[in-house]
Amino acid sequence: MTPHIVDHHDPSTRSQIEVVAFDADDTLWRNEEFFRGAEDLFMELVGPYVPDGVDLRAALTSVEVGNISLSGYGVKAFGLSMVECAVTVTAGRVPASVIGRIVDHVHDLLRHPVEILDGVPETLAAVGATHRVVLITKGDLVHQTRKVRTSGLEHHFEHVAVVLEKDPDAYRRLLSEWDINPATFAMVGNSVRSDVLPVVEIGGFGIHVPYHLTWHHETVDDPEHSYAELGSIRDVPAWLAGHA
């Protein structure tokens, strides 16, 4: 059963959304807060050993973004960047005990229980009643897999993919592997850069559900693309029903 109106006479000019993909971090569950919390702890612990005039937060961002191509997104990569930054910015004056606390915190983050966002289970159930549902997330393979498995949401997803980077090629590869026509594909997520623009680029639908926090690396200054922006994930089923 589907609420869509389909023009059977000319399928090439109208497409019906058949598959809905959801992003995970900050779309299904809280994530950015935990990174900010780790950053705050880093500032508090390392700050006292930093020479006057050094902007510690800017230094951390610089190390972190500089390492992305090498170590990727996710908590472990961030942890190694925090350690690297703590040592270099303090010219080795930071005590090992401080570094130990940072690494302990990283391991704590990896085992932290998933905190599902409001409206998510109901939305997945509603969308799953009318569409095929998949999950596409980037980040650390171990951590993301652990979160999916302990979230209580795994049964909603026909496929779960953890990718390195959410660029058009990555979406093309996944859709080809899953035998999904991009014109029938919609992606729901909190990042315009990762969840919306590349999906629009390959001919799919991007549905932006903003999160109250967005990592600087995920913001897009001047998006000139069209896509849906919804106030809440709870609005997704109605948007799908209204879309033909």
Place this chain on the structure above:
Amino acid sequence: MTPHIVDHHDPSTRSQIEVVAFDADDTLWRNEEFFRGAEDLFMELVGPYVPDGVDLRAALTSVEVGNISLSGYGVKAFGLSMVECAVTVTAGRVPASVIGRIVDHVHDLLRHPVEILDGVPETLAAVGATHRVVLITKGDLVHQTRKVRTSGLEHHFEHVAVVLEKDPDAYRRLLSEWDINPATFAMVGNSVRSDVLPVVEIGGFGIHVPYHLTWHHETVDDPEHSYAELGSIRDVPAWLAGHA
């Protein structure tokens, strides 16, 4: 064109291998050496700060294996474990500069060029002429993807999967996703524990090509399963040709 003899009258009792999967680390390219090298550097750098009577190598292994379920396999997880161990074993006496060198070495490992093992490109080309070829590896998503992309071998593989753990469930999921019948599937790799036993368990063929170094976590003490053991990856095409 395939060299196999197939009994067309009773396909259920004979299966022809159609898909050959290769492991990556220590099967296609050198890996374990780099971990051992990092471990040796760790011993050399941290050793001087360790109390008498403490077995530093055993402590590192203990921290490392204890963190696997949380942080997984791969260089970044190993790096965080080295930092954790350096701080705890020395009760914080290790200088931050030493930790900085360990983290720098981890980042160096992530960018180290792939060193292809002897006979690999020819073998992949030969097997690819008669079979579908895929790659299944575990470890760090970013690092493994980088290695595949820079190896010059990527074009040989119809699919590349980086999984969390190579257990029977993981193989079942992949084969189902790729629409492969396990009875027609062979896996080539250096680990009996990861590449052979789980594949035999789901009804496929395990082809063990030992590497001169095997990580302690990958050894199996008393395998009571039957599988092929080849002296070199160069022997794979002949084994496939002889198998019907």
